[in-house]
Amino acid sequence: MSGTASVKTFFLSRKDVVCILILAVVIMVVFPLAFDNFRLNLVGKYITYAFVAVGLVMCWGDAGILSLGQGIFFGIGGYAMAMFLKLEASSPENTKIQSTPGIPDFMDWNQLTALPWFWQPFHSFTFTVFAVVAVPALLALVIGLAMFKRRVGGTYFAIITQAFAAILTILIIGQQGYTGGVNGMTDLRTLMGWDIRTDHAKYVLYFISCLLLIGCVVFAYWVRASKLGRILVAMRDKEDRVRFSGYDVADFKVFVFCLAAAFAAIGGAMFTLQVGFMSPSFVGIIPSIEFVILCAVGGRTSVLGAVYGALLVNFAKTTLSESFPQLWLLGLGALFIAVVVLFPDGLAGLYRTWIDPRIDRLLGRAKPEITGSIPPAELTETTR
Amino acid sequence: MRRRLLMGMAALPAAALLPRAGFAADKPATAAVNTTGLAVTDDTVTVGILHSITGTMAISETGSVEAEKLAIEQINASGGVLGRQIKFIQEDGGSDWPTFAEKAKKLLVNDKVAAVMGCWTSASRKAVLPVFEQYNGMLYYPTFYEGLEQSKNVIYTGQEATQQIIAGLDWIVKEKGAKTFYLLGSDYIWPRTSNKIARKHIENHLTGTKVVGEEYFPLGSTQFNSVINKIKLTKPDVIYAIIVGGSNVAFYKQLKAAGIDLSKQNLMTISVTEDEIQGIGGENIANAYACMKYFQSLKNPNNEKFVAAFKKMWGEKSVIGDVTQAAYLGPWLWKLTVEKAGSFDVDKVAAASPDVEFKGAPEGYVRIHPNHHLWSKTRVGRARLDGQYDVVYETKDLMEPDPFPKGYQ
Numbered sequence: 001m002s003g004t005a006s007v008k009t010f011f012l013s014r015k016d017v018v019c020i021l022i023l024a025v026v027i028m029v030v031f032p033l034a035f036d037n038f039r040l041n042l043v044g045k046y047i048t049y050a051f052v053a054v055g056l057v058m059c060w061g062d063a064g065i066l067s068l069g070q071g072i073f074f075g076i077g078g079y080a081m082a083m084f085l086k087l088e089a090s091s092p093e094n095t096k097i098q099s100t101p102g103i104p105d106f107m108d109w110n111q112l113t114a115l116p117w118f119w120q121p122f123h124s125f126t127f128t129v130f131a132v133v134a135v136p137a138l139l140a141l142v143i144g145l146a147m148f149k150r151r152v153g154g155t156y157f158a159i160i161t162q163a164f165a166a167i168l169t170i171l172i173i174g175q176q177g178y179t180g181g182v183n184g185m186t187d188l189r190t191l192m193g194w195d196i197r198t199d200h201a202k203y204v205l206y207f208i209s210c211l212l213l214i215g216c217v218v219f220a221y222w223v224r225a226s227k228l229g230r231i232l233v234a235m236r237d238k239e240d241r242v243r244f245s246g247y248d249v250a251d252f253k254v255f256v257f258c259l260a261a262a263f264a265a266i267g268g269a270m271f272t273l274q275v276g277f278m279s280p281s282f283v284g285i286i287p288s289i290e291f292v293i294l295c296a297v298g299g300r301t302s303v304l305g306a307v308y309g310a311l312l313v314n315f316a317k318t319t320l321s322e323s324f325p326q327l328w329l330l331g332l333g334a335l336f337i338a339v340v341v342l343f344p345d346g347l348a349g350l351y352r353t354w355i356d357p358r359i360d361r362l363l364g365r366a367k368p369e370i371t372g373s374i375p376p377a378e379l380t381e382t383t384r
Numbered sequence: 385m386r387r388r389l390l391m392g393m394a395a396l397p398a399a400a401l402l403p404r405a406g407f408a409a410d411k412p413a414t415a416a417v418n419t420t421g422l423a424v425t426d427d428t429v430t431v432g433i434l435h436s437i438t439g440t441m442a443i444s445e446t447g448s449v450e451a452e453k454l455a456i457e458q459i460n461a462s463g464g465v466l467g468r469q470i471k472f473i474q475e476d477g478g479s480d481w482p483t484f485a486e487k488a489k490k491l492l493v494n495d496k497v498a499a500v501m502g503c504w505t506s507a508s509r510k511a512v513l514p515v516f517e518q519y520n521g522m523l524y525y526p527t528f529y530e531g532l533e534q535s536k537n538v539i540y541t542g543q544e545a546t547q548q549i550i551a552g553l554d555w556i557v558k559e560k561g562a563k564t565f566y567l568l569g570s571d572y573i574w575p576r577t578s579n580k581i582a583r584k585h586i587e588n589h590l591t592g593t594k595v596v597g598e599e600y601f602p603l604g605s606t607q608f609n610s611v612i613n614k615i616k617l618t619k620p621d622v623i624y625a626i627i628v629g630g631s632n633v634a635f636y637k638q639l640k641a642a643g644i645d646l647s648k649q650n651l652m653t654i655s656v657t658e659d660e661i662q663g664i665g666g667e668n669i670a671n672a673y674a675c676m677k678y679f680q681s682l683k684n685p686n687n688e689k690f691v692a693a694f695k696k697m698w699g700e701k702s703v704i705g706d707v708t709q710a711a712y713l714g715p716w717l718w719k720l721t722v723e724k725a726g727s728f729d730v731d732k733v734a735a736a737s738p739d740v741e742f743k744g745a746p747e748g749y750v751r752i753h754p755n756h757h758l759w760s761k762t763r764v765g766r767a768r769l770d771g772q773y774d775v776v777y778e779t780k781d782l783m784e785p786d787p788f789p790k791g792y793q
Contacts, residue, residue, distance in 0.1 A: 036494075037493075038489060038490065038493045038494055041489075042486065045486075097788060099793050106573070109530075109532055109573060109576075109577060110573075110576065111580070170602065173571070173572070173602065173603070174571060174602065176571070176572065176573065176576075181571075181572050181573060182505075182507045182572045182573070182603065183481070183506060183507040183510045183511075183572070183573060184481065184507070184510075184511070186510040186511055186513070186514065187510070187513065187514045188514075189514075197514065197518050275482060275485065275486075276485070276514060277481075277482070277485070277511060277514070279481050279482060279507070279511070281480055281481060281482065282482070318486075321475075321476055321478065321483075321487075322475065322490070325437055325474055325475060325476040326437060326438075326476075328438075328476065329438050
């Protein structure tokens with residue numbers, strides 16, 4: 001088989017296919033067999049964070065745009081879904097003890113007497129699904145155009161995204177009559193009549209999340225293997241050269257930022273469905289930074305690394321906090337420091353240095369097959 | 385005389401044997417008291433403790449954890465519940481509402497705890513409520529809160545808003561001749577709902593009184609100068625403050641710095657317990673009135689025993705606020721209810737809850753209302769320089785809990 005030919009005809013190399021299949025087997029066969037329903041639901045929650053991490057690999061690892069505001073998009077996606085579910089849960093029968101039956105309970109507590117106009121479309125599931133992806137992507141488009149067209153980048157961009165995350169949290173908390181405030185939107189019950197709180201529903205939602213995640217991963221591979229993906233990497237490593245070659249750098253940046261936002265939003269919507277509520281604590285600065293940590297632990301240049309990073313960090317978080325309620329934050333902190341100091345390229349870096357060459361040797365290959373995926377950062381450095 | 389002595393001697397060994405003998409005989413079979421697979425064995429029963437011990441809420445929730453552990457220890461020392469010693473599993477909510485939901489589910493589904501003592505903020509309670517209702521758990525929730533809620537699966541051991549507010553307003557109007565009120569609060573559901581009830585009471589239920597201002601500040605806000613200026617201009621008879629957490633420190637310091645002397649200007653709060661004063665500093669809040677159901681300085685035998693035991697277990701310097709005391713009620717009320725029901729089953733405990741009374745409550749006496757809130761007295765305390773309150777007023781009767789108050793919504 002000729003390696004180059006396979007790259008041109010199909011964007012996934014044989015090794016990529018194997019790696020993605022392994023991920024699929026791990027999350028869709030091994031986890032469901034190994035865990036009870038409660039643990040599996042927790043994994044389902046971690047999987048939704050993996051969406052954000054995959055987006056960050058595209059945005060930060062590939063294109064070099066560090067966003068400290070992914071919580072914005074995760075949150076908007078989650079809130080859009082929560083609005084639909086909340087409306088369904090607030091039927092006049094369910095809310096007859098309120099002064100105004102038929103509106104969400106928190107609106108009633110805040111003396112609202114009618115459903116605000118921007119809530120109306122969320123009666124429709126089709127609109128909600130559309131809004132889950134479109135609203136965050138649109139917001140990312142606006143932020144991206146405003147920033148990248150003016151050549152705001154690097155640290156400044158990171159700080160501005162963080163500011164947006166803070167602003168959105170303040171907005172949500174401040175407008176509690178419309179958003180549920182600090183409490184968030186709680187007590188979500190059914191999705192078009194289907195009770196999402198049952199174990200069976202959690203099981204189904206888990207698999208839907210897994211499939212969507214695999215879909216996002218494959219899409220990310222496709223983008224990375226395309227010419228577009230190569231321009232992104234070129235931009236990360238030498239932005240001016242790309243600009244002088246006649247490309248409009250800003251457009252590519254806006255595109256990848258919107259893509260990352262859309263991924264995060266899908267994660268947010270699945271999060272709401274599986275956890276059963278949404279709150280501003282998933283929108284602000286802290287979750288946004290946590291998402292970056294997931295990505296860093298997994299390895300910011302590897303899509304699959306980021307997925308494993310998201311799973312591993314959250315596993316650690318849950319187990320540490322269950323076993324050592326007083327000390328778990330210290331343990332988690334130590335884990336991050338260890339990763340950054342010992343393996344700056346994260347899990348994916350470890351894999352590339354230690355495991356991948358051995359597998360190749362085992363399979364009797366001298367060098368890794370030329371693949372469509374992005375070469376590690378060290379390689380690009382030397383080829384400059 | 386001799387006969388009595390003899391009888392006494394004879395009674396001694398019998399008395400020594402009695403508890404043990406009674407223990408074995410009274411203890412009902414596990415299968416009979418636990419039909420739903422809870423974590424109950426022949427000798428133990430497991431409950432959960434779910435509070436934040438890390439993050440911003442840790443400071444407030446630590447007292448509740450300590451009180452709950454004290455109550456559990458005391459119950460165990462007195463023979464446990466239905467002859468079973470209480471074991472507890474503690475989980476950390478991490479000041480993060482989704483984590484509360486996750487841990488609540490873990491306690492109910494994995495650990496099968498018979499009851500959970502936990503939560504503090506309304507947000508955490510709202511996050512766990514669907515979990516408790518879905519998996520049929522029992523939550524004992526200690527904080528005074530906004531009301532507008534009632535669940536088969538929750539016993540609210542703190543006061544709901546009308547209990548806390550109305551008696552205090554009546555008192556200050558009668559006692560201080562107050563006519564004008566300035567309402568302040570942190571911007572979330574509890575202060576907003578509470579101020580709504582206060583406003584309705586001031587405007588519709590008292591005569592000749594009015595609200596002259598109402599303002600809210602984001603959680604964690606530390607700038608109060610502009611509202612303090614407005615207060616100076618409007619000169620209300622009463623500043624009614626429901627500011628929570630760290631904001632309190634800034635608010636009371638700035639009040640003092642602006643020259644508002646609380647011995648001349650009435651200020652009433654429903655959010656500052658002895659715990660918060662530790663952060664604010666007694667000198668900054670002295671002479672303010674607080675309206676709640678419990679103060680550490682309360683004089684009654686129950687409370688003296690409770691305070692002594694608490695300090696013995698957690699150190700001389702520890703202070704006990706309203707919520708800490710309410711948290712202490714949780715395990716006791718649960719024990720009494722289980723024994724009344726003769727079963728650990730959640731459905732039976734929930735059904736047996738109404739009219740369970742706890743005569744050993746540090747606040748005096750409490751009884752569970754059919755709406756799962758507590759009948760309790762309301763008291764007004766005046767802050768002292770040393771961070772304690774002098775109780776200046778208490779309602780004659782127990783206040784009825786009314787989580788959905790008519791005429792106040």
